[in-house]
Amino acid sequence: MNPLLWPEYSVLLGVLACLAAVMALGTKRSAEYPVSIVALVASAVFTVHGWSGHQSPVALYGQTVIIDNFSVAVDGLVILAAAASILLGWNERRSGTDFPALVLLAALGMMVLGAANSFLVLFLGIELLSLPLYILAASPGTSASGEAGLKYLLLGAFSSGILLFGLALLYGGSGTMIFTAIGPAHTIAPLVAAGSALTLVGLIFKLGVVPFHMWVPDVYEGSSMPVAHFMAFGTKVGAAAILMRFLFFGFYLSPGVWGPLIGYLGVLTMIVGNLMALPQNDLKRLLAYSGIGNAGYLLIGLASHNVTGAEAMLFYLLPYGFAVMGAFAVVTMVAGERSSISVKDLAGLSSRSPALSAFFVVAMLSLAGIPLTGGFVGKFYLLQAALFANQPGLAVGLVLATLVGMGAYLRPLLASFGHPAQSLEPIVWPWGGALVLAVATLGTIGLGVYPAPIVQIVSHSANFFWLH
């Protein structure tokens, strides 16, 4: 057992322990949630222990896996996403006994993606991430969730097929499975070009990039809140990480080929995502389209193809994650026993629970990118990357999308300050949700006011110097 892999081992052991707890104790639901949190805490401890600002990368298993500061940073983000999802699901009666084990398994897939350096590991990670999510999407057992699960399964399997086909072509064209071994000589071969295009399609499907975004709102809508949260945060981390590994490690010599493509897709995605978020009434669908828009912002980091871009992309995942945590925690609490709520259901939140409404304001303003929240610093980082890359078009696209997004995020905010149609019962604060909300709000404001430490960490984690 390699000591560097203890964050992953902890999660794997957590999966087994959760399953064992369910097998031994049945449906009494006493042990698996605490066990999963313990596993994540252990993993977090190993992650923090494993992080060192100047440690050089270690290649394992015949170079198929790279443990470096980047993979460790991704581990940290994944642990945060998984822990928040499990805490949100803790007090929710509808999420079953299998929920923690499946979340941990998907989280393991995301961690694998963060360390992947070979086509095989890439595919392993994608499948490890996807299979538990297919089950989780369908797990509430309603007709909507069944539809969501089936849709996700069919489209996901289709994209996996495309991905696999692309990987096969890439292997055939380049003769290697290892990203870092794809030499410059091969990058123009037609087989490699076709293979990398198909692989990219498979990967950006997972990120939810236009035009492969259709599944996102439907699947979120049918899933339970904690699962939708996990898809919005965790899946984005995994997909963004593997895109960076694949493009920055495998194809960094040919950015002229994929850079413009990613740039145009990014601008298209951020504008379409934010525009489609404007008229949404269901809050889960609104957050789904917001997630699509944010996937577009992330692509700016890739399209910039410089160190700042890599840093900005990794950085942006954290404020985005905090904002998603905060928004989903509030929505979960307001929804209570219901499986979804509309913008109108937020009416009167400011008088029902001023504190909850204040937390909601912080999350929404961060998604909108208002200063003193992490979302603003993230966008500032991405804009720097685009302008350092001499691509003002990307910057203007981001700004226009932000403007549209402002309207989308203000609508629920305004609703929460409006008057409710009927009198409403007081809001119950489950402790799991409250904890998630506290961390999310502190994180959002902390990143907005003093981002320097995280900027420092990111600049050590994504310092892919060969991109200069």
Added chain:
Amino acid sequence: MVLVWLLAVPLLGAAAVLAVPNRSAKAWAATGGLVELALFVLLWVSARHGVNWPWIAAWGIRFQLGADGLSLLMLGLTAVVFAAVLISSDAGAGRVYYFWLLLLEFASIGLFSALDLFLFYIFWEVLLIPVFFLLTGWGGEGGRSAAMRWLVMNLVGSLFMLVGIIAVGVLHSQLTGHLTFGIAQLAGTAWAPAVAPLLFLAFFLAFAIKAPLWPLHGWMPEAYGRAPAPVTALLSGVLSKAGIYGFLRVMVPLFLPELRAYQTPLLILAAAGLVAGGLLALRQQDMKMVAAYGSLSHMGMMALGVFSLTRAGVLGATFYMVAHGLMVGGLFLVLGLLENRAGTRAIAAMKGLNRSAPRLAAYFLFFVLGSLGLPGLPGFAGEYMIIQGLVAHDVVIAVIAGAVLVLAAWYMLRAFQATMQGPVGNVAIPDLLARQVAWLLPLAAVVTVLGVWPSTLTLPAAPSLYHAIHLLAAKG
């Protein structure tokens, strides 16, 4: 460190009013406003040290605040107008209202002292949020659409300015090799001819929309009209100055050659706004809108002073910012008191009110005379300096500016005469209460002192303004 406290007190106050019950929120907020005023006096008499702390080292961003002459004047204006507004606001407005007001004061103080573009932008945009919520929550019927318009128009400007800010930082780093957003470090950089007009436009639009300068004032009528009187006083008295301040603080150091190159069109634009605002004010049937469009016209006057790029013009614009802020702030507050009493703002509905409310009419007259530029009150001194600066550059524009002063007398006195003088109508209103006189009288006293003795302000402000124009003229 006094400066840091000046920034921190409104923020602490905002947190405090959220923690106290609704009925004592006003007392806390008003105390905060007075403490802020006292701190400003302390800043004025102290050595006025700024701070310059490391913040985000990787991007060369520093937490840099300063109080040179220009900032000092704007900080004073902010402290005085906010104190008056906090004291005069409705006691029953609730703690959330005072929370947003104090947050707005925090953002204004920060904006007027920030010396790093990143920090400047943070306050610039944070400013939008309290106004947005004040308009939606306390703006009555149409408050929501007024708020949306305010936010969207200002965001269009500020988001492009954000791209501009990062672009000047990046371009400067490509020239010099190190990334910085400090205004002093960026000053005088020669931008590549291909991007200079775009950069200029990115900053200009943001400042012109915020002021607002005609014809970018689309958000103004609704916002000024819907906002409760104290918030209108802040919008026109303090926040509108943020745009003009931006021209002086950011555009003069960064884009002086461009300002010179586009000087004639800029002057024509500002003069057109001056005339258009005056003509629009003449047509209004609603007293608040007379003052609002009059204010639009005066923003054109300040812009003329800045774009003249002469010593007298720039100094006059700066002085006029303070003078106008105090007078128009006072005018909107008095109009608010009048509206509360009469239940209407329509000029036609009021007649001969100076019989029933002589004290209110006296304060109304005082601020009206100040706004139309009566010698002895500070508006006159500001206008005089601006026109003096203009004469040196362009006599035609100077003549237009002088002529519009007549227009100002016309629309202002029309509103006053129709409502206050003449035969007594069927509406009678109660006069000012002693507690209202208690804050109006000091405000009027400050205004009078500035009118009689403008050098109280021009002496401290002049060196930094002259420095900005001349040092850079030598460089570029």
